[in-house]
Amino acid sequence: MSTDLGSIRDGETAPEFSAEQRAKAAKKAWLWSNIFVISLFALIFFGGLLLSLYLHQPKPPPKPGPTPPIVLPPIDDGLGPVPTAEIQRAVLSLAKVSVSVEAATLETKIPELKASFDALRDLLSTTLKDESGRRIAANEQHLAQFYVMQLLDKGVTPEELQSVLRQAVADNRTESDQMVVNSIVIELANACEQAHNWTVEYVKRRQTLDELIRQSKSNAPASITLAEAVQSRSQSLVEKKNRQIQHALNAESQRLSEERTLVEDELKSQDTAVASLRRQIRSLESGGQPANSPAQSDAPHQASLEEYQRDLPRIRSLLQPFITPGYMQPKSADEFAYAITKTPMSHSALTRSGALAAEPQGLITLFFIGGSKSATQNNDRPLGGFPRMNAITELSNSEDIxxxxxxxxxxxxxxGQRLVDNGLLAP
Structure with a gap:
């Protein structure tokens, strides 16, 4: 308990503390002293610890710079370089292993192919002979669908791939050429792909045939088997194709024949013109009249039957405007008459018009009657090999005409008279 010194009056002495009070005060001072000492030591300890941690803190890594290329020292294993022959043998061995792998794969696929192939073959064989096939044959549409199935690619058989497999395995045992072994690998890989694809295809075809059999159940059976119906349809299509081919051949032959006839007619026409000119030249040289002069026109030479038959192709080509039945008939040298019925041109009308006179005017008249095709004249007869008349001057300007x-x-x-007798000209 403290005592206020200001409250002690002058001349008065301070009161004395008891022993207990002094002991408590000493103990309190000792506690504060220990706390101070402990705090001081703790401060020194933690300060030293922090200083030590700071001094031993690692430096931050430097910023990365360009990485220098890594140069590996040569490895010296004491074995030296590997010989090229050994490398080639190793590569060949790997290729042969690849052949074995592909062969094993193909060997597993062949039974699957055989199963689908045999199932389709057996169903086809049965359907061609049994009642379900007769029901297909009874319907034209169903028969056509089956016939199209028959025309599909027959595909690859299990036996063919089995032969490929055996040959590949045998070659792989004895072959030492790297390129050949590689080709065997490719061949087997292709065979594996074929086996898979055709397995799927045979299954699809069998499903299609099953569906066709199901659709045809309502048909009444035909009197013939499906095999007979397919054979009959095939023969019919072959005959139709042959007829088409023959028709095309006939058309081409006809075209070539017509072209040949035109060429022959042209040559004969030129020969006739040349012969006529030669006759006129010989007649003039002998002091007589030209062969086509009016003096000879009264008694033209009448050809024999043999000559007529020889000239018949030319008659049918060159005289079409005269021998073809039509309504138009010559009335005079420059006028036409029209009949009620179609008849060949009249021989006597041609003679009266002067068209048969062996003189230049006769040729002009004949050219006009046979070759005139203007709209006002209504000439309904074909020209054939006879030239069309566009202008009278063509007769003197064109040697061909x-x-x-x-x-x-x-x-x-x-x-003329024989043409009348045979009905090719009207009287």
Whole structure:
């Protein structure tokens, strides 16, 4: 218990503490002294610890710079370089292992292919002979579907792939050429792919045939088997194809024949014109009249039957405007008459018009009657090999036209009566 010194009056002495009070005060001072000492030591300890940690803190790593290339020292294993022959043998061995792997794969796929192949084959064989096949044959649409199935690619058989497998395995045992072994690997890989694809295809075809059999159950059975119906349809299609081919051949033959006839007619026309000119030249040289002069027109030479038959192809080509039935008939040298019925041109009308006169005017008249096709004249007869008349001057300007008209006139002159007798010309 403390005592306020200011409250002690002058002349008065301070009160004395008891022993207990002094002991408590000493103990309290000792406690504070120990706490101070402990705190001081703790401060020194932790300060030293922090200083030590700071001094021993690792430095931050430097910023990375460009990495220098790594140069490995040569490895010296004491074995030296590997010989090329050993490398080649190792590669060949790996290729042969690949052959063995592909062969094993193919060997597992062949039974699957055989199962699907045999199932389709057996169903086809049965359907071609049994009642379900007769029901398919009874419906044209169902028969056509089955026939199309028959035309599909027959595909690969298990036996073919089995042969490929045996040959590949045998070659792999004896072959030492790297390229050949590689080709065997490729061949087996292709065979594996074929086996898978055709296995799937045979299954699809069998499903299609099953569906066709199901659809045809409502059909009444045909009187013939499906095999007979397929054979009949195949034969019918072959005959149809042959007829088409024959028709095409006939058309081409006809075209070539017509072209050949035109060429022959052209050559004969030129020969006739040349012969006519030669006759006129010989007649003039002998001091007589030209062969086509009016003096000879009264009594034209009448050809024999043999000559008529020889000239018949030319008659049918060059005299078509005269021998083809039509309504138009010549009335005069420059006028036409029209009949009620179609008949060949009248031989007597041609003679009266002067078209058969062996003189230039006769050729002009014949050219006009046979070759005129203007809209106002209504000439309904075909021209054939006779030239079309666009202008009268063509007769003197074109040797070809002149030759054909001259030949037509000659044919009418020497075969006129026989043409009438045979009905090719009207009287």
């Amino acid at each position: 002149s030759a054909r008209v001259s030949e037509a006139q000659l044919l009418l002159q020497i075969h």
